[in-house]
Amino acid sequence: xxxxxxxxxxxxxxxxxxxxxxxxxxxxxxxxxxxxxxxxxxxxxxxxxxxxxxxxxxxxxxxxxxxxxxxxxxxxxxxxxxxxxxxxxxxxxxxxxxxxxxxxxxxxxxxxxxxxxxxxxxxxxxxxxxxxxxxxxxxxxxxxxxxxxxxxxxxxxxxxxxxxxxxxxxxxxxxxxxxxxxxxxxxxxxxxxxxxxxxxxxxxxxxxxxxxxxxxxxxxxxxxxxxxxxxxxxxxxxxxxxxxxxxxxxxxxxxxxxxxxxxx
Amino acid sequence: xxxxxxxxxxxxxxxxxxxxxxxxxxxxxxxxxxxxxxxxxxxxxxxxxxxxxxxxxxxxxxxxxxxxxxxxxxxxxxxxxxxxxxxxxxxxxxxxxx
Numbered sequence: 001x002x003x004x005x006x007x008x009x010x011x012x013x014x015x016x017x018x019x020x021x022x023x024x025x026x027x028x029x030x031x032x033x034x035x036x037x038x039x040x041x042x043x044x045x046x047x048x049x050x051x052x053x054x055x056x057x058x059x060x061x062x063x064x065x066x067x068x069x070x071x072x073x074x075x076x077x078x079x080x081x082x083x084x085x086x087x088x089x090x091x092x093x094x095x096x097x098x099x100x101x102x103x104x105x106x107x108x109x110x111x112x113x114x115x116x117x118x119x120x121x122x123x124x125x126x127x128x129x130x131x132x133x134x135x136x137x138x139x140x141x142x143x144x145x146x147x148x149x150x151x152x153x154x155x156x157x158x159x160x161x162x163x164x165x166x167x168x169x170x171x172x173x174x175x176x177x178x179x180x181x182x183x184x185x186x187x188x189x190x191x192x193x194x195x196x197x198x199x200x201x202x203x204x205x206x207x208x209x210x211x212x213x214x215x216x217x218x219x220x221x222x223x224x225x226x227x228x229x230x231x232x233x234x235x236x237x238x239x240x241x242x243x244x245x246x247x248x249x250x251x252x253x254x255x256x257x258x259x260x261x262x263x264x
Numbered sequence: 265x266x267x268x269x270x271x272x273x274x275x276x277x278x279x280x281x282x283x284x285x286x287x288x289x290x291x292x293x294x295x296x297x298x299x300x301x302x303x304x305x306x307x308x309x310x311x312x313x314x315x316x317x318x319x320x321x322x323x324x325x326x327x328x329x330x331x332x333x334x335x336x337x338x339x340x341x342x343x344x345x346x347x348x349x350x351x352x353x354x355x356x357x358x359x360x361x362x
Binding site for chain 2: 012013014016018021022025026030033034037038190193194196197198200201204205207208255256259
């Protein structure tokens with residue numbers, strides 16, 4: 001007998017029952033079918049036929065520093081999301097987080113590969129020497145929340161705060177980057193949409209009915225805000241964007257926390 | 265007494281319908297769902313009566329019929345369930361349902 005949900009989805013996706021929708025989008029099969037659209041036939045995380053732009057030395061140096069910051073952020077998300085699999089509240093969420101672990105591992109890998117393409121012989125040493133103190137501190141704090149099995153706080157820090165920051169910074173960077181870096185960033189951005197959406201939906205449901213949790217997460221948000229702002233500032237400075245040229249980078253983040261009802 | 269299901273069907277039947285068979289180039293969801301989405305081109309991108317912007321991930325969601333306040337739609341790119349509402353200036357906006 002034909003599954004009515006499958007018939008509906010062909011006719012009108014928006015007519016699907018909510019439980020059927022969430023069951024579908026949190027599956028590994030959905031992840032696999034989604035990423036095939038934009039990760040097929042790549043080399044080093046970008047299309048092989050893009051002619052690399054010859055970067056002047058100061059621009060190359062700046063890009064290396066920015067990629068070092070990205071590598072710390074992605075490694076933080078890789079380590080945190082893998083730790084969160086164990087404390088996730090149910091099996092579909094564990095499976096979704098497993099797909100996020102794969103995404104974060106790929107992001108870490110493609111940023112390291114980009115560093116190598118730019119002539120960095122020892123990416124790990126470059127990251128150690130160049131990554132901003134603020135992003136390292138954010139990573140330390142995030143992993144502390146995961147180690148303490150604080151599910152709600154860790155999801156806020158990782159899937160709302162870190163992902164919103166990355167989404168905004170990657171979009172701003174993609175607007176001024178060389179063609180190879182643009183291609184790498186545009187594919188990473190597509191993954192980030194799933195991560196931020198998951199975080200907002202997961203927390204939104206809980207925050208709506210729990211005023212105590214809202215207060216606790218508002219405090220955490222205030223604690224992490226300065227690290228977020230400092231990381232964004234360090235990255236934009238490394239990109240060489242003047243204050244006037246910088247887009248309203250905090251807009252996505254502020255809109256997300258406002259939707260969740262978290263206090264400034 | 266009127267049957268709510270019949271009422272709903274009558275109301276849907278009165279709306280303008282849209283053909284979603286065109287390729288929008290959107291490639292972030294499985295192939296069979298791509299027609300329901302397109303990339304947002306930023307400020308100045310006009311939304312059609314069957315379209316709404318996802319406020320979470322900034323992807324344009326497309327429907328097979330004209331959208332009206334109260335409609336429930338899905339953003340598959342960020343896995344969010346949304347409700348269409350009347351916003352400032354009479355514009356239709358989509359808000360997440362948690």
